Amino acid sequence: MVVMLTYNFSFAIDLMASFNPLAKILDDNKLTGPNYVDWRRNLILVLTAAKVYWILTTGEPELPGPDAPQAERDRKQKWLDDNELAKCYIIGSMSNVLQQQHVGMAVASDIMLNLKEMFGEHSRSARMIAIKGLVSTKMVEGTPVRDHVLKMMGFLNELDVLGAIMDAETHVDIVLSSLSSSFNSS
Incomplete structure (x- = not known):
């Protein structure tokens, strides 16, 4: 049956x-x-x-x-x-x-x-890898901002799919902090 x-x-x-x-x-x-x-x-x-x-x-x-x-x-x-x-x-x-x-x-x-x-344990290790990629990625001087932001969005989307919970403001803060020094507003 x-x-x-x-x-x-x-x-x-x-x-x-x-x-x-x-x-x-x-x-x-x-x-x-x-x-x-x-x-x-x-x-x-x-x-x-x-x-x-x-x-x-x-x-x-x-x-x-x-x-x-x-x-x-x-x-x-x-x-x-x-x-x-x-x-x-x-x-x-x-x-x-x-x-x-x-x-x-x-x-x-x-x-x-x-x-x-x-299968959630697989998600945990994948989430840790995505978080590491997200926080360690820095924009290389001369790289188009669009390409860098798309890369960062990829990490954020992957984390979302893996069940990580972050608000929109945190997303923006992480992306802004990853920009090269030429984007420093000080």
Whole structure:
């Protein structure tokens, strides 16, 4: 039965790819473990395009009572539908072994939490490397500012994907402090 479910999830990704070309990214980059950070970034892109990323950040609504307004029942049904779609994208984009471990989980955000716990240590070391790159990068005199800022933005985006939390002001401060001395305002 598990083989059948695995096949159905793979079929679901192929079917979704025909509706959403971004799903091909997930089909071409299945989660195997060590590629968790890249896979997660691609998954977020696809779930955002499919308009179901909100499922990962919003808890399941309570089951509406029999006298609940229609809007409440509709909200619950939308959550259920979008959760199923997100689960199809998530599970369909995993290796067969990982599919078997997660196929019985009912909530997409629980699957993602479990994967983070399984592969999060890789994220920690990748985050440390990105932080080191970010704080040690200094603009070389004569280098175009645009190129330097794009490099710094790459580090900041990578840190964001890896779960580092920094506010926008800190981003700006880090980039400004990395500029060459010719940009010193004193």
